[in-house]
Amino acid sequence: MTKSHTNFELKNWKKNFYLFLGGQFLSGITSMVVQYSIVWYLTKETGSATILSFATLLGMIPMVILSPFVGPLIDRWNKKKLLIITDVIVAVFAIVLSIAGTVSPSFPLWLVFISLFVRSVAQTFQMPTIQSIIPTMVPDSELTKVNGQLGMVQSANFIIAPALGAFLFAVIPMNVLILLDVFGAILGIGMLLMVTIPRLVSEGESVHLLAETRFGLKKLTENKGLWYITIIGAAFTLIFMPAASLYPLMTMDYFNGSVSQAGLIEVVYSVGMLAGGAFIGIFGKWKDRMKPVLAAYLVLGLTIGGSGLLPGTDRGFTYFVMLNTVAGFATPYFNTLLMSMIQQSYDPKILGRVLGVLNSLLSITGPVGLLFAGPLADKIGVELLFVIAGAGTLICGLITYMIPAARNYDKELQKRVNQEL
Structure with missing residues (x-):
């Protein structure tokens, strides 16, 4: 369904793809270290929950x-x-912020916020670009595995970046630490220049934004099974986000617990995600990818909901750690397998338009959930919020299972792909 639309020779795809993946890892890890450092700087300097919430929203709104x-x-x-231009823009703003922090005793908050906003805009371009590049670089049969490997890289970043960022934040002045973004951009761009990315026939054509955005939405809604999966996924994000933000x-x-125990939960969840991504990356050749997606809904619902039913004791915390390791393992399945199905469902020359709409739909419910997280937790208790999130996740999985077009989507997709080979 995809490779017939490109002239790219896939014989040596592994070397090309893994060079691309390595560059994205180096660029991503340095960027995340700087991102965490900025958040810790804001926490240390302001101690304001409002400032931190605003910084979080700046990262989501674009x-x-x-x-x-x-x-x-x-x-x-x-x-x-x-990809090169967005890396360069982020690096330039890092240099500007570093200079501002060098010539004045503290970083101007307005400049920090602008820098965070620019980084978020760059990520808004980079994420769907990477997602739309992958199906042009690898064989169809390897899409699920390589998306799992990409998920592994992102999970590894989540594990390494907080610890490395905390260490560097303690030993390196913030105005120097920010320049790590520049170093990462140089490494990432250098490796990207050695990568072959196939050109598509749609490149260079004129753009009509509103019409083509409607076109992307139309293509997504026409694909009924995928549309149902997306809408239910957005509902899941809305239900899950309040609990996720309050770990x-x-x-x-x-x-x-202590701050270090709170950090432990973040680490074990990320380790679980890394293990889940590794499992997909090694064994990810399911004939029906909706089965592991439905299983992930079940596991997440039980582990997150079960977390809210634990006693608030040391033993309860031990079980909390165990449950969230399992929850982390289940987390990559929805996004990774959904992305593989989408990449096989659409021609690469229109994939960016579909992904743009899809990413917006899956992202829009996150900030809405965040707005209700604090007030809800204050009113009913944070543990009950976890129970609600778990129950809501199970309901989302059940609804997906009860809709034949969603439940059978991948089986029908694989039939179409095999017929076109």
Whole structure:
């Protein structure tokens, strides 16, 4: 369904793809270290929950608002140049912020916020660009595995970046630490220049943003099974986000834990995600990928909901650690397998437009959930919020199973793909 639309020779795809993946890892890890450092700087300097919430929203808003309009541009522009340009822009703002922190005793908050916003806009372009590049670089039969490997890289970043960022934040001045972004951009761009990314016939065509955004939405809604899976996934994000954003509060308030214990939960969840991504990357050749997606809903619902039913004791915290390791393992399945199905469902020359709409739909419910997280936790207790999130996740999985077009989507997709081979 995809490779027939490119002239790219796939004989040596592994070397090409893993060079690309390595560059994204190096660029991503340095960027995340700087991101964590900025958040810790804001925490240390302001101690304000409002400032931190605003910084979090700045990281989400561009994805929600811009994603539908970014898709048509990604389909039309040279993807390698787009990744390079966004890396360069982030690096330039890192240099500006570093200079500002050097010439004044503290970083101007307005400049920090602008820098965070620019980083988020760059990510809004980079994520769907990478997602749309992958199906042009690897054989169809390897899509699920390589998406699992990409998930592994992202999970590894989540594990390494907080610890490395905390260490560097303690020993390196913030104005110097920010320049790590520049180093990462140089490494990432250098490796990207050695990668072959196939050109598509849609590149260079004129862009009509509103019309093409509607086109992306139309293509997604026409594909009924995928549309149902997407809408239910957005509902899952809305239900799950309040609990996900309050893990530190659950650890420190409900279990009376320490900051290090709150960090432990983040680490074990990320380790679980890494293991889940590794499992997909090694064994990810399911004939029906909806089965592991439905299993992931079940596991997440039981583990997250079960976390809210634990006693607020040391033993309860031990079980909390165990449950969230399992929850972490289940987390990559939905996004990774959904992405593989989408990449096989659409021609690469229109994939950016579809992904733009899809990413916006899956992202828009996150900020909405965050707005209700604090007030809800204060009113009913953070542990009950976990129970609600678990129950809601199980309901989302059940609804997906009860809709034949969603439940059988991958089986029908594989039939179409095999017929076209």
